[in-house]
Amino acid sequence: MPRPASTLEDTTAFIGGGNMARSLVGGMVARGADPAAIHVAEPVDALREALARDFGVRVHADAGDAVAGAGTWVFAVKPQVMRTVCEGLAARAGDARPLAVSIAAGITTAQLSAWLGGDAAVVRAMPNTPALLGAGVTGLYANAAVDAAGRERAASLLSATGETVWIADEALMDAVTAVSGSGPAYVFLLAEAMEDAARAQGLPADAARTLVTQTLLGAARMLTEAGEPPAGLRRRVTSPGGTTQAAIEAFEAGGLRTLVAEAIAAATLRGRELSAAND
Ligand SMILES: NC(=O)C1=CN([C@@H]2O[C@H](COP(=O)(O)OP(=O)(O)OC[C@H]3O[C@@H](n4cnc5c(N)ncnc54)[C@H](O)[C@@H]3O)[C@@H](O)[C@H]2O)C=CC1
Numbered sequence: 140m141p142r143p144a145s146t147l148e149d150t151t152a153f154i155g156g157g158n159m160a161r162s163l164v165g166g167m168v169a170r171g172a173d174p175a176a177i178h179v180a181e182p183v184d185a186l187r188e189a190l191a192r193d194f195g196v197r198v199h200a201d202a203g204d205a206v207a208g209a210g211t212w213v214f215a216v217k218p219q220v221m222r223t224v225c226e227g228l229a230a231r232a233g234d235a236r237p238l239a240v241s242i243a244a245g246i247t248t249a250q251l252s253a254w255l256g257g258d259a260a261v262v263r264a265m266p267n268t269p270a271l272l273g274a275g276v277t278g279l280y281a282n283a284a285v286d287a288a289g290r291e292r293a294a295s296l297l298s299a300t301g302e303t304v305w306i307a308d309e310a311l312m313d314a315v316t317a318v319s320g321s322g323p324a325y326v327f328l329l330a331e332a333m334e335d336a337a338r339a340q341g342l343p344a345d346a347a348r349t350l351v352t353q354t355l356l357g358a359a360r361m362l363t364e365a366g367e368p369p370a371g372l373r374r375r376v377t378s379p380g381g382t383t384q385a386a387i388e389a390f391e392a393g394g395l396r397t398l399v400a401e402a403i404a405a406a407t408l409r410g411r412e413l414s415a416a417n418d
């Protein structure tokens with residue numbers, strides 16, 4: 140059924156309705172976006188139905204149906220299928236000239252533009268899953284075909300889910316992916332390790348869960364609200380000769396900083412490999 144003309148430019152189509160699209164859609168709707176102006180293409184029935192049920196957005200099995208009349212197309216499929224998905228929509232993109240926003244790790248704006256038929260306006264965005272709570276952060280890079288209105292549209296879409304940071308050099312988007320795109324998983328890994336250690340010290344599981352999660356929440360709030368760099372906050376917890384110092388010395392002796400640097404370098408490299416593997 141044709142959509143009313145008033146919704147056309149303002150409509151956002153998601154191609155892919157998996158984990159990250161769900162976080163973005165949930166964040167947008169929670170912050171007042173009109174669900175009727177969000178269309179999602181997702182081939183998996185259960186995911187599609189859950190998006191419609193939970194957020195009231197319009198869902199489609201077919202990407203062509205989702206993008207019809209939408210001014211912004213958000214590509215939220217895995218890097219490995221991005222080329223096929225874009226090429227399948229290239230003819231429509233040539234006619235509609237949408238703003239294309241990709242959230243895929245590794246895939247470059249040059250690849251996306253070429254797969255969409257050439258000279259497409261493409262924003263490469265790297266959000267993260269706290270977007271669902273409006274607590275995300277997104278790195279953004281726009282190719283030369285994106286005008287000021289397109290940059291504004293992309294930033295406004297992603298800012299519904301948290302902070303946005305424009306990145307001037309696209310080569311740095313793989314580092315953004317490694318730091319903030321993947322970053323929530325590092326914190327969850329730390330939480331797992333702290334809970335395991337708490338239980339190993341004899342704490343009951345439910346107490347360990349509460350102690351760890353509230354500690355991470357409180358520390359994250361201090362990082363964002365105290366206006367002080369992390370090293371200063373750490374020093375103020377660390378009494379000379381006290382318990383924290385004993386733990387910090389164990390972390391440093393175990394090479395925590397080197398390990399974190401190696402992990403982020405590995406993720407950055409993987410982003411570059413995803414680009415090369417899908418060329
Ligand atoms: N999960 C995360 O924390 C983040 C993921 N990303 C990026 O987001 C993208 C999606 O990742 P996830 O949501 O984690 O993966 P996912 O696998 O949960 O979602 C991808 C969805 O695309 C659907 N799909 C496959 N072919 C399709 C087609 N032809 N048309 C429409 N939908 C199709 C799949 O059924 C699946 O539900 C990836 O490119 C990833 O690099 C970016 C930032 C963070």
Ligand SMILES: O=C(O)[C@@H]1CCC=N1
Binds near residue numbers: 320
């Ligand atoms: O693991 C991945 O490849 C995606 C990109 C950033 C977070 N998840």
